[in-house]
Amino acid sequence: MSNAKAPLPNNPEGIDQDQFLTVLSREQALARFEAALFPRPVPAESQLLADALGRVLAGDVVAPIDVPPFDRSNVDGFAVRSADLAMAGEAAPVRLMLNDEVIACGTAPARPVLSGTATSIATGGPVPRGADAIVMVEHTQPAGPRAIEIRRAASPGQFVSYAGSDIARGEALLRAGTLIGSREIGMLAACGISQVPVARAPRVAVISTGDELVQPGKPLRPAAIYDTNGAIVTAAVSENGGEAVFLGAIADDESQLEAAMREALAASDMLVLSGGTSKGAGDLSHRIIARLGKPGIIAHGVALKPGKPLCLAVCDGKPVVILPGFPTSAMFTFHDMIVPVLRRMAGLPPRSDARVTAKVPVRIASELGRTEFVMVSLVEGDGGLIAYPSGKGSGAITSFAQADGFLKIDALADQMPAGTEAEVTLFTPHVRVPDLVIVGSHCTGLDLVTAPLARAGLVVRSIAVGSLGGLAAARRGECDFAPIHLFDEKSESYNTPYLADGLELVPGWRRMQGIVFRKGDKRFEGLSAQAAVRAALADPACIMVNRNQGAGTRILIDRLLGDIRPDGYWNQPRSHNAVAAAVAQHRADWGMTIAPVAQAAGLGFIPLAEEHYDFALVTARKQRPAVQAFLKALASDEGRAALVSAGFRPV
Amino acid sequence: MSNAKAPLPNNPEGIDQDQFLTVLSREQALARFEAALFPRPVPAESQLLADALGRVLAGDVVAPIDVPPFDRSNVDGFAVRSADLAMAGEAAPVRLMLNDEVIACGTAPARPVLSGTATSIATGGPVPRGADAIVMVEHTQPAGPRAIEIRRAASPGQFVSYAGSDIARGEALLRAGTLIGSREIGMLAACGISQVPVARAPRVAVISTGDELVQPGKPLRPAAIYDTNGAIVTAAVSENGGEAVFLGAIADDESQLEAAMREALAASDMLVLSGGTSKGAGDLSHRIIARLGKPGIIAHGVALKPGKPLCLAVCDGKPVVILPGFPTSAMFTFHDMIVPVLRRMAGLPPRSDARVTAKVPVRIASELGRTEFVMVSLVEGDGGLIAYPSGKGSGAITSFAQADGFLKIDALADQMPAGTEAEVTLFTPHVRVPDLVIVGSHCTGLDLVTAPLARAGLVVRSIAVGSLGGLAAARRGECDFAPIHLFDEKSESYNTPYLADGLELVPGWRRMQGIVFRKGDKRFEGLSAQAAVRAALADPACIMVNRNQGAGTRILIDRLLGDIRPDGYWNQPRSHNAVAAAVAQHRADWGMTIAPVAQAAGLGFIPLAEEHYDFALVTARKQRPAVQAFLKALASDEGRAALVSAGFRPV
Incomplete structure (x- = not known):
């Protein structure tokens, strides 16, 4: 934080320099950032109306003409003088002579309507001089070659839209800051406006930093990860009125990074960096920012979770931001702290x-001491909406990307108790309450079974909280069913012993569990599971990967091991996939997972025992259409075939 | 409707042909239209992830890798074996030897963590073989050149994100039909996906028909109007997943129009025509559609208001639509009947x-007999939201474009009584309740005064219902104030006599009323108002334009005329602009309007008497910030100067 001592913009003497060494509150940081950037004019450019959709008006638009531009007939009929028809009635038809003119759309009338005459006029035609009302053609009868008869009075102005009655010349048609949608396009077109002043979208350069980043589409090196933040920040800039320019990932090299940042800032209105999850990488960017322009760093470290490492700077009037490296931290802080500034620069309303x-x-x-924002998924419970906190943390992209919104825990609170009614800020305009809610243990087989539901337009929400978490949710009535695979050691059976009142078991499928090892590992090839474990225990260089306490697979492993605690026993990931990855990547040499996962990871597999993956269905919800659709899909030939081909055994 | 006899698609014998001669209900028409079009596959294409924002996924996407791809450290620290630290405590430090390796981001570990050792690891680094937990660097002390000391136990898995814990290989990442926003881009990027299958946006050709149409930006001929529907339909197609191609306005010429329609349909997936307000023009398009392909017209005439003349057809599998010519009819039917079909073709959810x-x-x-949809504007009243129906009708673009939404009146009801609590369907995701609500008589001066409020981000809603309508709304507490210019003949004074309890007068400005005539009209040049009227009455060829009953200006005119009812007396538009337009366009030779309107229309003007344009303020709302901001703007030098330069006289 050694370079965080730039003076405050309104404080050129730098009296308060030390405050940058402390973490600011979210509100302080945002207020200082905005004070250093605004007010500033929104640069405008002229845009063809046809290309203005989605842009923001940069100035007020005043209607240059009346719409309609003339007194217009709203029906097909005859232009008349209403005074001529004052005495007309069923028994007292009035005869009007037709003028030698037919006013079509687009035809300017040439002759006046004198008393006792009428002029044929089409919908949209201009009312001729002298006429003050239109009689619908349906309410007239021909009366000889050049005359009509009318048997009802006409009120003055009848079926006439007067000039300017839609839009009056001189009125403020649209105000600066209006987002131009189809309706605004219509109003502008109606006035004949073909060029509009729009805010020039701020150019935002996006740079990812980090040696470990690989761009999507390229092969992933060992220990490398795909650059998530580059793509998501670029897209989020576009969604909020900016013109994003993604400059790729720059390695953690000071001179290379500085050159890239200088070039990006010179060509842009704003620079956003992300990456630099480790301390060293972060320091690099901060050191460079301090050299880029005045006033420099405004806030470095914000009492905000996720997002503490956020760094806000202003260099020669341009915002420069270093987002935290973790994807959910990056996106949440971008959403919360950067989007307001970006929208303001883009001329958009908050x-x-x-x-x-x-x-x-x-x-x-x-x-304690940090305002914490918790990403949540919403489902409909018996008594209203339920907000499930994401359990994946700020290092996961899905914590943010799959959340419906977030709730806030005050800096002074150390928890939010279960049962709290919390205010959830949504990421989308509406809550789309899912049609089917599945809370429990996830399985890729589940995605196969729900595929036809998704195709039919049903929204399926699956929240992975493990078997026991799912059972608890089912008992609370928060889901339609909970997928479980819980082994009861006493009864030596799966799932049924765990059901509570109000729940019933829907049989799902079997997943073959077994020992995984790298293909070609001579220690295990061709052995039974028991023999493989004995071989592993006999080799001191051999390391295992275990599973978490509570997993059915863990019970199987413990039975195989007895009291032995071999190397790797405390490596206890929570999923079948993590076990396969550990073995494939030489973190461990053997472990226990399920056949489809071993197959997908290209590992050798020794089958041992089937796990029962079933569903604890909330009986009260059984008749819901989406639940019925799920049960039908589960029993269908298509569903069973998909499960079989993925390596599962439907029951 | 002679060509409306195409057989139903599921009814090749055409048994029910006659039903096309009758008007269908909205639901029948939509059901038949959809039955003739769906199911059909959504054509897909591959799109670079960087260009996929806003597109719709055409297929399910399964995660091809685990995210993270390896067991990852979440902090800067040391990879350890948790068993080594089982006994560690404040009084019992455990010393671990450092392995000769530093695992940065992107570095694959080369050495295992054996018992009694630790490896330095950065946030994001892959956990090495043997290690099962990470200790934060803050919780360690250096203990010699190649060792550290730790005084607390570490739980297995501490600060480790396991492979696949964010996204598991094989899981359904995103489903077909998902609109790709920044969050979806992030999930796809995290998995390394750089190409996604997206729905090919349906190409929608848009043609306007009508000799009277002029494209925006071109000069307006007499009797012509600007083409509003072409631009708004084109934009609305883009907003709903289509790729719109606007082909301009085609004249009402059968062979020319048919050639254009055939060419458009051959190159597109859908054809939308609008225009043809008059009966003859409409028949032209219908005749052509009947020749374009099978099954042809599905519904012609729908019991829907606005929108009765809507025509739905399917020609060789492609939808062909003729929208009603009136802008609000066109847009409402497009929104209600065409958008569902377009979104389905585009692979978008409803x-x-x-x-x-x-x-x-x-x-x-x-x-009676037609489902009626009424466009409404929403304001906040004392007891909740108030829905003001648009008074402008379906011929006005602003009825649709300025509405917040619409309410529905059943086909069997002949009215909706005042006070009804109605369900309003919004055009936008939220109600943006205006900060300041002005209901009454509109004046372009009002736009000048509210300009600074709009610049400050306040939403000002002005609903033009005339002075008396505004007073009624103010008495009901539905607005902040009502602009009024009501002359009381008894007291010979403006506005004050009309105030009710709870209302107070805020003086506005004076508007000079006078006689308008075309410049150069020798009958009026240089005369006083009284003399001008005498001159007009003396010329039998001279026609006037009046104002509506109730307008203050009308009282002035009637005083000038006495008992005389000259030609044009019954031509009674409701606005100053309409009077100016009538004179400028030779519909009339003289009338009475206000100076700024006469000036904008380039007319001669003979001043007569000032009209008082004041505000009936709802006293209970006086302290609202937006009301205070308005009062401040009204009294400001800037506001007064703007009024003066537009021809008004502030008081």
């Missing part, structure tokens, strides 16, 4: 986020 | 419109 109230089903721990 | 409940302040008449 985003108006929808809010709903939802009950938190579980206690959420929080760190 | 639009989910938000709904609110609002009270209708006035009776709304409705035609």
